[in-house]
Amino acid sequence: MNVFTLSDVSNQEILEILEEAEEFKKGKEVSYKGKKSAAFLFFENSTRTHYSFEKAALNLGIKTQNLEVSTSSVQKGESLYDTCKFFESIGSDILVIRHPEENYFNQLDGIKIPILNGGDGTGNHPSQSLLDLYTIKEHFGYFEGLNLAIVGDIKHSRVAHTNYQVMRRLGMNVYTSGPSFFQEEGYQYIDFNQAIDKMDVIMLLRVQFERHNNQFTLTKEEYLNQYGLTIEKVNRMKKDAIIMHPAPFNRNMEISDDVVECRKSKIFEQMKNGVFVRMALINRVLNNE
Numbered sequence: 099m100n101v102f103t104l105s106d107v108s109n110q111e112i113l114e115i116l117e118e119a120e121e122f123k124k125g126k127e128v129s130y131k132g133k134k135s136a137a138f139l140f141f142e143n144s145t146r147t148h149y150s151f152e153k154a155a156l157n158l159g160i161k162t163q164n165l166e167v168s169t170s171s172v173q174k175g176e177s178l179y180d181t182c183k184f185f186e187s188i189g190s191d192i193l194v195i196r197h198p199e200e201n202y203f204n205q206l207d208g209i210k211i212p213i214l215n216g217g218d219g220t221g222n223h224p225s226q227s228l229l230d231l232y233t234i235k236e237h238f239g240y241f242e243g244l245n246l247a248i249v250g251d252i253k254h255s256r257v258a259h260t261n262y263q264v265m266r267r268l269g270m271n272v273y274t275s276g277p278s279f280f281q282e283e284g285y286q287y288i289d290f291n292q293a294i295d296k297m298d299v300i301m302l303l304r305v306q307f308e309r310h311n312n313q314f315t316l317t318k319e320e321y322l323n324q325y326g327l328t329i330e331k332v333n334r335m336k337k338d339a340i341i342m343h344p345a346p347f348n349r350n351m352e353i354s355d356d357v358v359e360c361r362k363s364k365i366f367e368q369m370k371n372g373v374f375v376r377m378a379l380i381n382r383v384l385n386n387e
Contacts, residue, residue: 099387101212102203103222104264112264116232118378119353119371122157128381131161134379137190137356139181140216141172141197146345147216147225147370151194154376163190178202182209192384212383214274223256225379226344227264229372230257232295233364236371237340242269249325250276250287257344258303273297276325277316290324292332301342302327302352317341318351328354332355332362339365 099106107115118126139149148164155162165181167173172181182193186209188198193213195202200219217223228261231241246265249360252258252274254318262285265272270324273288274281293300305321307314322328335341341363347353 099383100215100217101201101224101383102213102215104224104227105156106356107224108142109267110230111196112268114230115228115378116235117377118381119228119374120236122374122377123220123371128377130271130384132157132161134159134191134384135161135163135189136192136194137163137165137185138216139167139185139193139195139197141167141178141195142217144196145246145339146372147196147223150369151214151216151225151376154373157184157373157377158380160380161350163335166352169324177205179208182206182213186211192380208338212386214379214383215255217256220254221254221259223260223344225372225376226257227260228374228379229344229368230261230301230344231268232371232375233342233368234340238362239300241265243271244269245271245273245300246299247254247275247288247290247297248303249271249274249290249293249327250280251280251305252276252303253280254306258282261301276303277321294334296340298336298338299342300327300335300339301344302347303335303344303380304347305352318348321351322354326350327357328359329356332357334358342368343367348363365375 122258138148138152152162184195191211194216195213196216197218200221202218214224215224258335262272275288275290275293343365349355
């Protein structure tokens, strides 16, 4: 069993993953006692996804290996398939892969061990969406009818693309907001000032300068004023509304310093929940080989 996109995972399966994540958070123990190993192949920089996946594996008693891309045979021209086939050949039981190429997994049909997608280009980020869903469900207890706005760099965000689809499937009213040049065609747009007053969830996105080819023209101050979340704007939000961000974040750009850990912020709780969700994902795929 692989998890490449959430399009391949039913709503019922998503709820089952979230239920097991909750069990892990409450103390459920599962140990592979070093009898399984996971290889982490991260071809793009990562802190949260990479190391929370590794912590999840370690919590489950799984041995881990990390590919050092800069010193590997990738630098000699080795293909992604051959790199994955190597780890399969030496006995890895599961691969977690992040790659800058969208839908990289279409190259891996011959790999026989489970693969978890840790993010592909600007396309998919299934484990991030699952931890976002878990955090929302933990706070509200349900999905149906909740209003959520994803704000910022929609065009370049695999988090936005995955969340927009799966959250609508689960009955949420999902909007996007932010600068017009970041908007995705066909997505339901809401003005940011309206979103602040009306949304149950404000999900901010990092401005991804590395994908812009120096075309971004707003200053940090201009962006924060127009599309960022300040404490003044937080005070206008609904009483039970929450703030989310997949991180890393540009402080005092999409979010001001005093908002990052304010009472409505779930940002670090998302990170914490990511370990339990990834434990559930790893456990699920290893038990459905």
